[in-house]
Amino acid sequence: MNSKTEVMLVPFHVAAVGEEEAQAAADVIRSGWLTMGQKTFEFERRFAEYLGVRHAIAVVSCTAALHLALEAFGIGRGDEVLVPTTTFTASGEVVCYLGARPVLVDVLPGSMNIDPQDAARKITARTKAIIPVHLAGLPCELDKIRELASAHQLRVLEDAAHALPASYRGTPIGAISDATAFSFYATKTLTTGEGGMITTNDDKLAERVRIMRLHGIERDAWKRYTSDGSWFYQVLDAGYKYNMTDIQAAIGLVQLHKCDDLSAARRAIAERYTTAFAKLSCLETPEEFADRTTSWHLYILRLREDKLSIDRDRFITELKRRGIGTSVHFIPLHLHPFYKTKFDYKPGDLPIAEAQYHRALSLPIFPTMSGDAINAVIAAVLEIATSFRRE
Numbered sequence: 001m002n003s004k005t006e007v008m009l010v011p012f013h014v015a016a017v018g019e020e021e022a023q024a025a026a027d028v029i030r031s032g033w034l035t036m037g038q039k040t041f042e043f044e045r046r047f048a049e050y051l052g053v054r055h056a057i058a059v060v061s062c063t064a065a066l067h068l069a070l071e072a073f074g075i076g077r078g079d080e081v082l083v084p085t086t087t088f089t090a091s092g093e094v095v096c097y098l099g100a101r102p103v104l105v106d107v108l109p110g111s112m113n114i115d116p117q118d119a120a121r122k123i124t125a126r127t128k129a130i131i132p133v134h135l136a137g138l139p140c141e142l143d144k145i146r147e148l149a150s151a152h153q154l155r156v157l158e159d160a161a162h163a164l165p166a167s168y169r170g171t172p173i174g175a176i177s178d179a180t181a182f183s184f185y186a187t188k189t190l191t192t193g194e195g196g197m198i199t200t201n202d203d204k205l206a207e208r209v210r211i212m213r214l215h216g217i218e219r220d221a222w223k224r225y226t227s228d229g230s231w232f233y234q235v236l237d238a239g240y241k242y243n244m245t246d247i248q249a250a251i252g253l254v255q256l257h258k259c260d261d262l263s264a265a266r267r268a269i270a271e272r273y274t275t276a277f278a279k280l281s282c283l284e285t286p287e288e289f290a291d292r293t294t295s296w297h298l299y300i301l302r303l304r305e306d307k308l309s310i311d312r313d314r315f316i317t318e319l320k321r322r323g324i325g326t327s328v329h330f331i332p333l334h335l336h337p338f339y340k341t342k343f344d345y346k347p348g349d350l351p352i353a354e355a356q357y358h359r360a361l362s363l364p365i366f367p368t369m370s371g372d373a374i375n376a377v378i379a380a381v382l383e384i385a386t387s388f389r390r391e
């Protein structure tokens with residue numbers, strides 16, 4: 001190892017998976033039925049029960065879930081969909097898949113979630129849907145979004161890639177809007193390696209999504225290789241290959257069982273961080289709200305740069321030197337070359353998101369973090385903040 005290479009004491013993320021998940025995956029492999037089948041349907045049933053929603057449809061990723069939901073809404077060429085600029089490109093790219101235009105919306109300075117007032121300003125005759133993204137797992141102001149949606153006949157698709165489990169005014173995220181998309185990517189609060197889920201209370205929407213996730217083939221196409229299946233099937237539309245596999249679902253079932261405990265472990269880490277960092281005025285801890293619970297997928301710390309002699313980038317470098325992994329969520333979409341060139345966005349267009357982006361960093365927060373690791377992160381952040389604090 002190069003002597004200059006930092007030893008990572010606390011990585012940004014480690015997945016909370018172990019022997020139980022390995023055993024569940026091995027059992028599926030030994031069963032001989034690897035792709036979508038009974039395990040996937042059991043995972044869907046249990047997931048729907050957990051959230052208290054009528055339908056849960058398992059797919060390969062949250063990106064696929066978002067795409068299928070928009071397709072089922074009937075979004076197409078010429079339509080506009082409102083998307084916050086502070087998100088991962090998946091929330092915007094799916095709009096482009098359908099030939100529609102993602103209209104980027106600024107965020108609230110506190111939560112960094114979509115600003116309903118800015119969304120209202122950007123509605124045109126072509127606006128068909130809105131995608132509130134629950135950043136870091138903190139639910140958006142869903143009452144205001146619902147009001148806006150009903151006033152303008154918009155469909156609401158929640159991007160809950162970060163928000164399992166989370167709730168808004170007592171109702172779990174996933175059981176509120178027209179459709180909700182979850183991610184089971186490796187870093188997420190529930191993981192199947194890669195994976196996703198669409199939840200909805202709308203029977204027709206669920207039916208369309210079930211057909212389109214498997215090549216547009218009529219229902220129960222998956223059964224064609226089972227003993228009670230038939231070789232005959234009919235293609236109803238040009239669908240996608242987005243189905244989950246039973247190997248992923250078996251891992252997901254184990255993770256779902258642990259979901260509340262994993263979430264409590266994240267919350268305990270967040271509480272330790274907030275208590276420690278609230279003492280320094282150059283650090284801004286994440287906002288919390290009495291009417292919502294967050295999943296604490298991310299812990300986004302913001303710097304008050306007027307009170308520090310270093311900027312966010314240098315703060316990250318200093319943490320790295322001390323062996324602490326970090327990340328940044330997110331580079332606003334309107335600053336990426338694709339959104340700039342295709343949709344004419346430029347720096348300054350969405351100023352609140354930009355200002356927050358420049359002072360935000362995400363700290364390690366994962367359920368298996370040891371007490372020593374949590375202490376190491378706190379000590380490093382406090383040491384850097386104290387050393388570079390402006391008097």
Ligand SMILES: Cc1ncc(COP(=O)(O)O)c(C=O)c1O
Nearest residue numbers: 061062063088090161183184185
């Ligand atoms: C806000 C948001 N939406 C969507 C996605 C896409 O999730 P997936 O990787 O499961 O497609 C991500 C992934 O990190 C995300 O952060």
